[in-house]
Amino acid sequence: MTDARAFPTAAVRTALIEWYESGHREFPWRRTTDPYEILVSEVMSQQTQLGRVETAWEAFLDRWPTVAALAREDRAAVVGFWSEHRLGYNNRAKYLHTAAQQVMDDYDGEIPQTPETLQTLQGVGPYTANAVASFAFNAGDAVVDTNVKRVLYRAFDVPDDDSVFEQCASDLMPEDKSRVWNNAIMELGGVACEKTPRCDSESCPWRKWCHAYETGDFTAPDVPTQPEFTGSRRQFRGRIVNVLGKYDELAIDDLGHRIRVDYTPDGEHGREWLRGLLSDLAADGLVTVEDDRVRLQQ
Structure with a gap:
C-alpha cells in the first residue's frame, strides 16, 4: 500500500482544492x-x-x-x-x-x-x-463514499478496507475545511475518476502522484476486475509512461529495450507491437511520437 502521508500532503490538498474551485458541476444544493x-x-x-x-x-x-x-x-x-x-x-x-x-x-x-x-x-x-x-x-469528518474510495484506491493504492479508507481520507482532509474538501474529492471521483477514468480530459490534479495513472491499472472496489495485469498491454503502457517520465524523449527502440527485456525491433514484441501501445497512449493525449522519437505529452 502507498501511504498517502508519504506524499507532499500540502501540495496534494492545494492541487485538489484549486482544481475544484476553478470549475465544477453546478448543483443548487452546493450554493x-x-x-x-x-x-x-x-x-x-x-x-x-x-x-x-x-x-x-x-x-x-x-x-x-x-x-x-x-x-x-x-x-x-x-x-x-x-x-x-x-x-x-x-x-x-x-x-x-x-x-x-x-x-x-x-x-x-x-x-x-x-x-x-x-x-x-x-x-x-x-x-x-x-x-x-x-x-x-463545515464541521464534518472526511466523507468516504463510493467515489472517494475509488479515488483513494487508485491514487494511493489504499487496500479495499473501510477502516483504512477512513483513516487515509481523514489524514488527507485539511483541518476546518470539510465543506470544500469533501465536495472536491467527491467531485474528483464523479468527474475525473469515474469507473472509466478521464484523467487527462478532466485535468485530474493528482496525476503526478497517482499510482493508477503511473501503472495503467485502473481497477477499483466498484470496478470489475480487469484482465490479468502481468504481461498485459495495460502493464506495458504503464511502463512506457514511467520510463518516459525519466527522460525528455527516447528513440522508439531505446524505449522498447527499457520496457521489455525480450524486445527485438523486428520480433513478435518489436516495433509494430510497441507502436500499437504508443498509438493508444497518443489517443489518450499522453505521448507524442515524431520521427521515431517518443516523449510524454506536456
Missing part, C-alpha cells in the same frame, strides 16, 4: 449552507440520478420550504411526492418526514450540527450525517 435544504438533497441523492434529484429537490422545497413545514405535513403527501418524482425507496420519504418531526420536537426546530447528533434523526446514517455536518456547518 446553500441551509442544513434542511442539504439534508433533503442528501436523502434524495441516495442511489438516485442527480439530474432527477435536482428537479425534485427544487419542487420539494417549493412545497415544504422549511423543516417546520415538512413536519406539519401529512406523511402520505410526502410519500406521494416521492413516488411521483421516482425517487425510489419510499421509506426514505417516511424517514425524512419523521426526522423533520424530531427536529421540531427534540431540537427546537434547529437541525443538529455534529455528525453524532445528526445520527439521532430517523434514517440519517453516518455518511448522511457527516455530509450535512460538512456542507451545512
Whole structure:
C-alpha cells in the first residue's frame, strides 16, 4: 500500500482544492449552507440520478420550504411526492418526514450540527450525517463514499478496507475545511475518476502522484476486475509512461529495450507491437511520437 502521508500532503490538498474551485458541476444544493435544504438533497441523492434529484429537490422545497413545514405535513403527501418524482425507496420519504418531526420536537426546530447528533434523526446514517455536518456547518469528518474510495484506491493504492479508507481520507482532509474538501474529492471521483477514468480530459490534479495513472491499472472496489495485469498491454503502457517520465524523449527502440527485456525491433514484441501501445497512449493525449522519437505529452 502507498501511504498517502508519504506524499507532499500540502501540495496534494492545494492541487485538489484549486482544481475544484476553478470549475465544477453546478448543483443548487452546493450554493446553500441551509442544513434542511442539504439534508433533503442528501436523502434524495441516495442511489438516485442527480439530474432527477435536482428537479425534485427544487419542487420539494417549493412545497415544504422549511423543516417546520415538512413536519406539519401529512406523511402520505410526502410519500406521494416521492413516488411521483421516482425517487425510489419510499421509506426514505417516511424517514425524512419523521426526522423533520424530531427536529421540531427534540431540537427546537434547529437541525443538529455534529455528525453524532445528526445520527439521532430517523434514517440519517453516518455518511448522511457527516455530509450535512460538512456542507451545512463545515464541521464534518472526511466523507468516504463510493467515489472517494475509488479515488483513494487508485491514487494511493489504499487496500479495499473501510477502516483504512477512513483513516487515509481523514489524514488527507485539511483541518476546518470539510465543506470544500469533501465536495472536491467527491467531485474528483464523479468527474475525473469515474469507473472509466478521464484523467487527462478532466485535468485530474493528482496525476503526478497517482499510482493508477503511473501503472495503467485502473481497477477499483466498484470496478470489475480487469484482465490479468502481468504481461498485459495495460502493464506495458504503464511502463512506457514511467520510463518516459525519466527522460525528455527516447528513440522508439531505446524505449522498447527499457520496457521489455525480450524486445527485438523486428520480433513478435518489436516495433509494430510497441507502436500499437504508443498509438493508444497518443489517443489518450499522453505521448507524442515524431520521427521515431517518443516523449510524454506536456
